[in-house]
Amino acid sequence: MKKGLLIVLTGNGKGKTTSALGMAFRAMGHGLKVCIIQFIKGSWKYGELESAKRFSDLLDFYVLGKGFTWQSENLEEDIKIAREAWDFAKETINSNKYEMVILDELTYLIKYKMVSEEEIVNFLLNRPENLTVVVTGRDASKLLIDSADLVTEMVSIKHPYDVGVKAQKGIEF
Amino acid sequence: MKKGLLIVLTGNGKGKTTSALGMAFRAMGHGLKVCIIQFIKGSWKYGELESAKRFSDLLDFYVLGKGFTWQSENLEEDIKIAREAWDFAKETINSNKYEMVILDELTYLIKYKMVSEEEIVNFLLNRPENLTVVVTGRDASKLLIDSADLVTEMVSIKHPYDVGVKAQKGIEF
Numbered sequence: 001m002k003k004g005l006l007i008v009l010t011g012n013g014k015g016k017t018t019s020a021l022g023m024a025f026r027a028m029g030h031g032l033k034v035c036i037i038q039f040i041k042g043s044w045k046y047g048e049l050e051s052a053k054r055f056s057d058l059l060d061f062y063v064l065g066k067g068f069t070w071q072s073e074n075l076e077e078d079i080k081i082a083r084e085a086w087d088f089a090k091e092t093i094n095s096n097k098y099e100m101v102i103l104d105e106l107t108y109l110i111k112y113k114m115v116s117e118e119e120i121v122n123f124l125l126n127r128p129e130n131l132t133v134v135v136t137g138r139d140a141s142k143l144l145i146d147s148a149d150l151v152t153e154m155v156s157i158k159h160p161y162d163v164g165v166k167a168q169k170g171i172e173f
Numbered sequence: 174m175k176k177g178l179l180i181v182l183t184g185n186g187k188g189k190t191t192s193a194l195g196m197a198f199r200a201m202g203h204g205l206k207v208c209i210i211q212f213i214k215g216s217w218k219y220g221e222l223e224s225a226k227r228f229s230d231l232l233d234f235y236v237l238g239k240g241f242t243w244q245s246e247n248l249e250e251d252i253k254i255a256r257e258a259w260d261f262a263k264e265t266i267n268s269n270k271y272e273m274v275i276l277d278e279l280t281y282l283i284k285y286k287m288v289s290e291e292e293i294v295n296f297l298l299n300r301p302e303n304l305t306v307v308v309t310g311r312d313a314s315k316l317l318i319d320s321a322d323l324v325t326e327m328v329s330i331k332h333p334y335d336v337g338v339k340a341q342k343g344i345e346f
Contacts, residue, residue: 005333013325015182015192018199022191022221025198029220047202048195054227151330152186158324 004099004132005149006124010107010140013154020102020134021048027132028058032099037089039065039082039137040105060098064088065105082114093127100132107137110144121147177272177305178322179297183280183313186327193275193307194221200305201231205272210262212238212255212310213278233271237261238278255287266300273305280310283317294320 007023009016024034036052038044041063052059064085066078086109093101109115121143124133135144145151180196182189197207209225211217214236225232237258239251259282266274282288294316297306308317318324 008330009188010330011328014323015188015195015325015327018195019188019192019327020195021198022188022193022195025194025224026191026218026220029218029223029225045199045202047199050202051198051228052202055224145330148331149333150187151332152188153328153330154188154192155184155326155328156324157183157318157326158321 002127002129002131004127004130006127006147007132007134008140008144008148008151009134009136009154010138010145010151011153011155012138013156014159015154016136016138017044017104019152019154020104020136023134024059024100024102025055027100028055031058033058033060033097034100034102035060035092035098036062036102036104037085037092038063038104039085039108041065044104062088062092065108078112079114082109082112085109086115086120090123093123093131093133096128099130100134102134102136105137106135107140107144110141111137111139117141117143120144175300175302175304177300177303179300179320180305180307181313181317181321181324182307182309182327183311183318183324184326184328185311186329187332188327189309189311190217190277192325192327193277193309196307197232197273197275198228200273201228204231206231206233206270207273207275208233208265208271209235209275209277210258210265211236211277212258212281214238217277235261235265238281251285252287255282255285258282259288259293263296266296266304266306269301272303273307275307275309278310279308280313280317283314284310284312290314290316293317 009019027034052061066081089103110117125147127133182192200207225234239254283290298320300306
């Protein structure tokens with residue numbers, strides 16, 4: 001096992017991206033450099049982006065990919081965008097500029113077969129020795145889970161949307 | 174249902190406190206004021222505390238309570254400390270100084286019957302209208318879960334300690 005870990009945060013519950021953000025803040029508290037790559041445009045909210053600005057010396061943040069569902073009518077275009085995003089992630093991982101790289105919502109690329117599971121998992125397993133990679137997203141595939149060092153599943157027990165409540169400003173879920 | 178939510182993050186997996194921290198950062202990104210009360214001494218690590226310093230204009234952080242297990246040989250003393258910590262939490266909740274109060278590891282007080290479940294849940298249900306309270310900790314009790322607006326269970330699918338790895342600096346779990 002490498003010194004850096006492969007961490008997967010999955011499940012249908014809230015807290016995957018939020019937990020990854022907390023890991024980033026924790027690592028940056030140690031002065032470690034972190035890169036967050038967001039594979040779904042718009043999944044990060046205003047509050048997170050504003051807080052991230054306070055760490056501009058340690059944090060790089062890239063928004064790639066498409067909107068929420070990745071299900072447009074132009075599959076070829078989607079695959080092209082996904083491939084470009086994944087290529088950028090690979091460069092980032094191999095850049096040796098960071099101690100932690102967060103691939104937020106990467107599981108969608110696998111789920112919708114935009115990039116093959118084997119290619120992604122093999123690349124992540126061959127990442128630099130000291131780099132921790134955090135992958136978030138629903139429906140993490142079996143191969144990804146089997147390959148990870150730490151896997152937490154967020155299970156929604158109760159959600160305010162269930163009872164028809166609109167999320168509050170600053171406390172989105 | 175109030176405008177502020179009662180959120181419970183529970184389960185045996187990692188990510189409860191980290192997710193609460195992420196919620197705090199998100200809220201502070203909106204300029205909201207947050208208070209974190211830690212009921213288990215030492216559960217927050219250096220990295221989190223250092224990052225929190227960057228938000229000293231919006232974040233208050235209090236360490237109360239005892240060490241990890243809350244199981245000393247002096248039960249009376251434990252109950253006294255727990256009661257004082259809970260009283261402080263109540264004052265904080267009613268102070269109207271914050272939009273979010275995080276009660277980190279509060280569930281231990283209920284689990285070890287330091288403070289009665291009914292008292293804690295009733296108080297939290299009668300919190301100020303706009304205040305969001307986030308409770309973290311394993312083994313959240315049924316009454317607490319039933320009373321909450323949002324509950325996420327973090328389930329450990331795989332943990333590096335399982336395979337004998339020591340946590341990395343900056344990436345503790």
